[in-house]
Amino acid sequence: MTRPKEIKNRQAVQRVLDFGSSFIDYRMGAIGAVVMGSIVFAINYYGTGNIFGASTAALKQGTYTFMFGGIIMRGAENLATRIRKRSIALIAAVLIPSAVSLTLTYGVHSMKGTPKPLASTIPTAFFVIPATATWGFLKRKKYDERGNEK
Numbered sequence: 001m002t003r004p005k006e007i008k009n010r011q012a013v014q015r016v017l018d019f020g021s022s023f024i025d026y027r028m029g030a031i032g033a034v035v036m037g038s039i040v041f042a043i044n045y046y047g048t049g050n051i052f053g054a055s056t057a058a059l060k061q062g063t064y065t066f067m068f069g070g071i072i073m074r075g076a077e078n079l080a081t082r083i084r085k086r087s088i089a090l091i092a093a094v095l096i097p098s099a100v101s102l103t104l105t106y107g108v109h110s111m112k113g114t115p116k117p118l119a120s121t122i123p124t125a126f127f128v129i130p131a132t133a134t135w136g137f138l139k140r141k142k143y144d145e146r147g148n149e150k
Helices: 004-020 026-048 051-082 086-110 117-148
Strands: none
Touching: 026 051, 026 117, 051 086, 051 117, 086 117
């Protein structure tokens, strides 16, 4: 039997998650965390043979990508759909989130514990630009199809 306090707690958690989804794309963040964490682990492990350092780097990358990658992707979506002129919206949806992502990624990996910070940032550059371009384009296309073309 579910008690009223448990129901109230679940509702509070759901409200927090719903509010967070306005700023974070949880699904894209989770997918990015697995992909980027695995790549950063491989780069650092095969480059140094240090499993602890590689695991530290992968954990930092996975955590970072879940939170900030989810925020970056939601930001790309918002830029793509909230700027009136389509071409400017799509350029902004790629350039701004990508620049923020690369700067933050390098900053996180420059902290103690990542054996190869620059090498650990390269996969972000490889993925974030096409990811924000694709995501921004898809979200803008859906936005325009709903009759919001300007």
